[in-house]
Amino acid sequence: MDDRQLFSEAVLPHIDAALSLARWITSDRADAEDVLQEACIRAFRAIASARNADARAWLLAIVRNTAMTWIAKNRPKTVVTTDDEATFERAGLGMVEQQASPEELLIEKADAEQLHSAIAALPLQYREVLVLREIEELSYQEISKVLSIPMGTVMSRLARARNLLIQRIGMAGKGKAGAA
Amino acid sequence: MTKPNSWSSREQSLLLLNAYLDNELDAASVLDVEQRLASDPALRVEHERLVQLRHALASQLAGERTSDDLRRRIAAIADTPRAPEAPPDNVVPFTKRPARVYGWQHMAAAAALAAVVAGVGTFGLVREDLGSSEIAAIVTDHRRALLAAAPFDIASSDRHTVKPWFDSKLALSPQVFDLSSTGFPLAGGRVEILDGKPVPVLVYQRRAHVISVVAAPRGGQEKTSEPSRVSTHDGYSVIEWHGRDFDYFAVSDLAEPELVEFVQLWRQEAGDR
Numbered sequence A: 001m002d003d004r005q006l007f008s009e010a011v012l013p014h015i016d017a018a019l020s021l022a023r024w025i026t027s028d029r030a031d032a033e034d035v036l037q038e039a040c041i042r043a044f045r046a047i048a049s050a051r052n053a054d055a056r057a058w059l060l061a062i063v064r065n066t067a068m069t070w071i072a073k074n075r076p077k078t079v080v081t082t083d084d085e086a087t088f089e090r091a092g093l094g095m096v097e098q099q100a101s102p103e104e105l106l107i108e109k110a111d112a113e114q115l116h117s118a119i120a121a122l123p124l125q126y127r128e129v130l131v132l133r134e135i136e137e138l139s140y141q142e143i144s145k146v147l148s149i150p151m152g153t154v155m156s157r158l159a160r161a162r163n164l165l166i167q168r169i170g171m172a173g174k175g176k177a178g179a180a
Numbered sequence B: 001m002t003k004p005n006s007w008s009s010r011e012q013s014l015l016l017l018n019a020y021l022d023n024e025l026d027a028a029s030v031l032d033v034e035q036r037l038a039s040d041p042a043l044r045v046e047h048e049r050l051v052q053l054r055h056a057l058a059s060q061l062a063g064e065r066t067s068d069d070l071r072r073r074i075a076a077i078a079d080t081p082r083a084p085e086a087p088p089d090n091v092v093p094f095t096k097r098p099a100r101v102y103g104w105q106h107m108a109a110a111a112a113l114a115a116v117v118a119g120v121g122t123f124g125l126v127r128e129d130l131g132s133s134e135i136a137a138i139v140t141d142h143r144r145a146l147l148a149a150a151p152f153d154i155a156s157s158d159r160h161t162v163k164p165w166f167d168s169k170l171a172l173s174p175q176v177f178d179l180s181s182t183g184f185p186l187a188g189g190r191v192e193i194l195d196g197k198p199v200p201v202l203v204y205q206r207r208a209h210v211i212s213v214v215a216a217p218r219g220g221q222e223k224t225s226e227p228s229r230v231s232t233h234d235g236y237s238v239i240e241w242h243g244r245d246f247d248y249f250a251v252s253d254l255a256e257p258e259l260v261e262f263v264q265l266w267r268q269e270a271g272d273r
Helices: A003-010 A012-026 A029-045 A053-074 A085-097 A110-121 A124-133 A140-147 A151-179 B009-019 B025-040 B041-062 B067-075 B105-119 B132-147 B157-169 B256-269
Strands: B184-195 B196-206 B209-217 B230-233 B236-242 B246-252
Touching: A003 A012, A003 A029, A003 A053, A012 A029, A012 A053, A012 A124, A012 B067, A012 B105, A029 A053, A029 B041, A029 B067, A053 A124, A053 A140, A053 B230, A110 A124, A110 A151, A124 A140, A124 A151, A124 B041, A140 A151, A151 B009, A151 B041, B009 B025, B009 B041, B025 B041, B132 B184, B132 B196, B132 B209, B132 B230, B132 B236, B132 B246, B157 B184, B184 B209, B209 B256, B230 B256, B236 B256, B246 B256
Parallel strands: none
Antiparallel strands: B184 B196, B196 B209, B209 B246, B230 B236, B236 B246
């Protein structure tokens, strides 16, 4: 199979998924298109490494890394730095108890706009794990490879990302109910 | 309502619950989670929330669709003749790490380094070519760091500070151990550019000497127990080994046996052997 053919089989079928990932990381459709194009150029240069690989996860890894480079260059301030991950992460799982009653389960009623803003507000490291799992539907192992992080980290970031989403949406829902 | 008996068990339950919903558990753990769910109403609430969240995400979020124009432009990328260029460094290998293929320039450089090594006459555990330009860059970075006011960007002997700092800075999480009990205290961390990309560097101290441990990411690599490889460059000892997801390079002006001891302790900590 020549490079051109490999490109059209390994890259082209997955560019919608790739664009979604870029869109979630950059939070902007036009920026995401730039990232996607740049990533596809890189993918073509490295097309030989798509052989014997899961093409989708392979392409998503390139897109993710291209997007991170793009962010570091264009929006260095959005990369959240936390000096104390322990405190930060405890905050993530610790607050659940405060809204434990089932009648406050408004998550299912959340609309697209609420979900979008809740996801956009997640720290980048949590957002990318969540998006790779919920939107791209990668396995933990694939996520671990795409992000070059251990599986245990995938698990804990995913749990915390979901937890933060639930808190945020739960609070927004409560606000709405109070106003009505 | 059943109170979780400890923080750690609650966290454990949540992690398991998430993995359970993602179909990532083995049969025994699935059974375990289902038993916990049956006996713990608080956990059932968590479960219900997560299920709702999943439904909400699945029903509300549509993926992006590329426009025909963008699709055409991307397809056209393959029409341009490919420059004889090395693969970009941000490509994560998804199969086993490919054997490095060296061009003649690398071979020449390796031969030059081999001559230097032979001239110095030191002995390593396994001595071989390590991709000499990488080693030279690592040694240069180490020397530059020694000239700077401090050889680190973040000073901390607490690995729980250093590790998240890398995570937030680079979205990379190398393994970080404090070896102060064995005489190699963790001093901090810094970021270096290796092969055009930022990589985490751990900084350790041994008396007045500084040890830099460069962690070059290699996606999805299993840790191995293969022997470390030793070389020298400009009088600095460099030891390379493959750890989980990263290739590590320790560089220092310490006497080689001491650096070997350091790497052995570090790898023991990492459970390499």
